Amino acid sequence: MKSPSISPDDVAELRQQVTGPVLTAQDEGYERETAAYNLATPIHPDVVVGATDADDVAAAVAWAAARQVPIGVQATGHGADRPIDGGMLVNTARLQDCTVNPDTRIARVGAGVRWQTVLEAAVPHGLAVLNGSTTDVGVVGSTLGGGLPVLGRTFGFAADHVRSFDVVTLDGRHRTVDAEHEPELFGLLRGGKGNLGIVTAMEFQLIPLEGLYGGGIFYPGADAREVLAAWSQWSADLPETAATSIALLRLPEMDIVPEPLRNQFVVHLRYASTAPEEEAARLLSPMRTISRPVMDTVGPMSYRDVDAIHMDPPVPLPYLDAGRLLNDMSDATIEALLAHAGPDTDCPLLLVEIRLMGGALSRTPEGPADVVAGRDAAYLINLVGLAVPPDAERVPPAITELLGALDEHVSERTMVNFQGALGGEPGSAHVWTAEGHARLAAAKAHYDPHGLLRFQQSVHT
Ligand SMILES: Cc1cc2nc3c(=O)[nH]c(=O)nc-3n(C[C@H](O)[C@H](O)[C@H](O)COP(=O)(O)OP(=O)(O)OC[C@H]3O[C@@H](n4cnc5c(N)ncnc54)[C@H](O)[C@@H]3O)c2cc1C
Known part of the structure; x- marks a missing residue:
């Protein structure tokens, strides 16, 4: 749907009503104000409002509603899955209380x-x-x-x-x-x-929570079959005090990647347990005896270092992604993963990640009924590819093929935070x-x- 045109007078009026910056594409600072974490997504509103408080937000919303101008909102741009073309963007980054x-x-x-x-x-x-x-x-x-x-x-x-x-x-x-x-x-x-x-x-x-036992184990990608099969069996019996995910990672030659992992295909097990240290280590021990880990960072840690568990990229990147709920980690699921993203393929995806769900995630919380999806899910699969040449064009078909190969093992449904740019029609029933x-x-x-x-x-x- 086309946004109604916004005149210079309209913009001038908006500037009078809010205290934060009001910028159009001609103004200095517009690029910074609209920048998203996902560099592949063009965010080009007709006007962006850098709200400084709740009153700025209310004034901007009232201004847009009076003119039927579509409204977007962005804080960090980590959820900028789809382009914004026209309308008004409210940037909440200054609301830092x-x-x-x-x-x-x-x-x-x-x-x-x-x-x-x-x-x-x-x-x-x-x-x-x-x-x-x-x-x-x-x-x-x-x-x-x-x-x-x-x-x-x-x-x-x-x-x-x-x-x-x-x-x-x-x-x-x-x-x-x-x-x-x-x-x-x-x-x-x-x-x-x-x-x-x-x-x-x-x-x-x-x-x-005083601390936790967590980190990651990196295995050689060549052992993906052995590691995925072991993870599937091991994770099925974990108590609620332990969380885990596993990822097939094709790591680029970039400074943000630790030296021994650069340009490598590895399997990355993530583990976080709130159990006492001895118990948490005992629970993990079966996964320490398989394959030949390249790196093992799991140990007692302050919650302050929680980012070290997944090691997500700390800088904005251009990427394309999709996520779905996954029904099982059966042999057939593992075979489909290996056939399309395993060591013998030239899969262009940076990340093929499976997170174990269940435990407290499956319980309905107290209070008014929410609309959080994924409570009944066994696993989540999350697929990400870099939108940079030479692989950018290969990413969408690779995601489609992998999800297709998973067949009845992958659900039609997803969670709103994981739908991603390639996860189907936004806001739809799935x-x-x-x-x-x-x-x-x-x-x-x-x-x-x-x-x-x-x-x-x-x-x-
Ligand atoms: C590297 C990475 C790792 C991630 N890991 C996880 C994860 O482990 N678990 C998880 O659940 N999600 C995860 N996500 C998804 C993330 O939670 C969502 O993308 C989330 O929307 C990001 O919120 P944001 O405010 O940072 O992003 P933004 O792009 O600023 O906002 C995203 C959307 O949230 C809504 N929104 C934001 N602020 C407001 C507001 N004030 N009022 C109304 N609506 C608002 C809007 O719909 C907006 O389009 C991850 C995303 C990335 C890129």
Whole structure:
């Protein structure tokens, strides 16, 4: 749908109504203000607002709603799966308030705060946060999508621990929603992404945790069959105190890759356990006796170093990706993975990752019903390829072929945070459960009847 044209007078009016920068493509700073983590996704709104507080967000939303201008929102750009062409983008990166109360174990963060910031404030008090594979991601954006944490099997989704949201809806109203106040909207924001308004702040419960036993084991890619088969059997019996994923990694020749792994094809087992050290090490021990690990970093660690478990790239990159729920890690699944991404293939994908789900992730949290998908999933498969020559053009067919080969072992459904650029139609029914999608669609018709919040993961009404 084409965005209505925005005149210089319209922009001038917007500048009067907000205190932060209001930039068009002609203005200096526009590129910085619209930059996303995924460098492959063009983000070109007609106008970008660098909101400095919740009032700026409300004023920008009211301005756009009055003109029927589509509205996007971005904090870090880690979820910039789809291009933005036209409309208004609200950049929340300046909303950096972050408080941690060690007595109540409650954190309050502005919409621009990354997990890294709140983690730094929480760890000195023996508290942890439920970040995903990298703490570079935004707290609010990832939690609105459910938020699949490293320690999800032990503590559930990040959204399960939210106490309240401050949200600006398209009528320009500031609302604080929680289990008592507008409980249906509160429930829908837990997993419903940015469909119903712009969140300006969020309060959530922190996790008491002094440290953990975690890290990664890298095996030679040539042993992928042995390692995947062993991981499948071993991970099936893990208690909830242990989380794991495994990835086939084709690592580029880049400075950000540790020296022994550069330009190598390796299998990367990730492990994080909250069990006492001896028990956590005992649980992992079977995986230490297979193959010939190239590198083993697993040991006692501060939660501050949690990013060392997945070792996600710390810098923006151009990439194409797709994720789906995976039904099993049977022999047939492993054969399909090996046939399309194993050592004897020239698979162009940087990452073929399988995360073990279950445990606390499968439990419904207290409070109003949410729309977090993936509670019934056994595994998640996440596929990423770099969108740089010479392999860029080979990435989309490689993802399609691998998902096709997995056949009935892969679900049609995904989770909103993992759909990715190539994961099918955004906002469609396979991103949520059927019931969750229906509830979101009904609420969208009420809170956003003209579908102005239509960028990225916008639910279809
Ligand atoms: C390297 C990498 C690792 C990741 N690992 C994990 C993981 O382990 N677990 C996991 O669950 N996810 C993971 N993700 C996905 C990530 O959680 C989502 O992409 C999430 O949307 C990022 O939020 P953001 O605010 O950082 O990104 P942004 O691109 O800034 O925002 C993404 C979307 O979130 C919504 N949004 C953001 N802020 C607001 C707001 N204030 N109000 C309303 N809507 C808003 C909007 O729909 C927006 O388009 C990962 C992504 C990357 C790139």
